[in-house]
Amino acid sequence: MNQLLYDRFLTLLEKEDKDQALTYVLDLLENKTISLTELYNDLLTPSLTNFSCQLEDKEICIWKEHARTSIIRTILEATYPYVIQKKSAKSDNPKRVLIVCPQEEYHEIGAIIATNYFLLAGYDARYIGANTPTPEILSAIKALKPDFIALSVTNYYNLFTTKKLTEAIKAQFPDVKIILGGQAFTHPKATDQLLFDIHIQQVDDIADFEQVNK
Numbered sequence: 001m002n003q004l005l006y007d008r009f010l011t012l013l014e015k016e017d018k019d020q021a022l023t024y025v026l027d028l029l030e031n032k033t034i035s036l037t038e039l040y041n042d043l044l045t046p047s048l049t050n051f052s053c054q055l056e057d058k059e060i061c062i063w064k065e066h067a068r069t070s071i072i073r074t075i076l077e078a079t080y081p082y083v084i085q086k087k088s089a090k091s092d093n094p095k096r097v098l099i100v101c102p103q104e105e106y107h108e109i110g111a112i113i114a115t116n117y118f119l120l121a122g123y124d125a126r127y128i129g130a131n132t133p134t135p136e137i138l139s140a141i142k143a144l145k146p147d148f149i150a151l152s153v154t155n156y157y158n159l160f161t162t163k164k165l166t167e168a169i170k171a172q173f174p175d176v177k178i179i180l181g182g183q184a185f186t187h188p189k190a191t192d193q194l195l196f197d198i199h200i201q202q203v204d205d206i207a208d209f210e211q212v213n214k
């Protein structure tokens, strides 16, 4: 972890200084002080996952969390030119991955980061969106014919919807491999009832998940 860089970044976020936070991060990338994946892992992810608000007034905490998420979202989108620079198609016909958050799952920062990791690993990765109803997900699979569908689930309470979704996918598209990722699956037994092929716990494992799961 780049602690000094993280502390500086956090100071800017705590002031909700979007312009400075974005400029700071883009300078780090431009000067090659950190890599794209270090930025995702060491700065962006912990700045949200470890978000805590000590204020008495919980209403203030909520808008502060939303404000921070919005800044991180902007920064994440601003890193896309670096993804384009670094992504390298493994072949002329790279395998296709659709990344999606099931219905009611609004947490999407992790899904977008995972999408970028798939792109960096040479996949034709497409992010479908947050809170996506099952019929739309099935329709996307039909149209885009992916090799893999990656489900990003953060909220543990969305596991029941996810179970139904995995059953619907396997019933209609038995050849499409289902990847599970996100905080919801870190709970013990979270994957027990689900139909899936691969569970990837860390985004860093995306680079070689096919070798590991052969």
Ligand code: B12
Pocket: 044, 045, 048, 049, 050, 051, 065, 066, 069, 104, 105, 106, 107, 108, 109, 110, 111, 113, 114, 150, 151, 152, 153, 154, 155, 156, 157, 179, 180, 181, 182, 183, 184, 200, 201, 202, 203, 206
């Ligand atoms: C930001 C945030 C929100 C934002 C999300 C905005 C957005 N556009 O994404 C908003 C405000 C919408 C929100 C809403 C809610 N939230 Co919220 N939220 C968070 C917070 C603070 C950060 C989440 C985040 O983005 N982390 C950063 C990302 C990068 O990390 P990540 O998601 O874990 O992703 C990483 C890995 O998991 C992995 N990964 C993720 N997806 C995938 C997919 C694949 C294929 C792979 C390989 C890997 C992978 O890679 C990522 C990078 O390492 C967390 C706190 C926490 N501890 O995480 C609470 C948290 C997730 N929320 C929580 C809750 C309860 C809610 C609400 C119910 C609150 C409410 N009462 O309204 C709603 C639910 C909305 C819904 N129905 O989905 C709880 C969930 C608890 C649970 N039940 O499981 C948490 C943990 C807070 C808490 N401590 O209670 N939230």
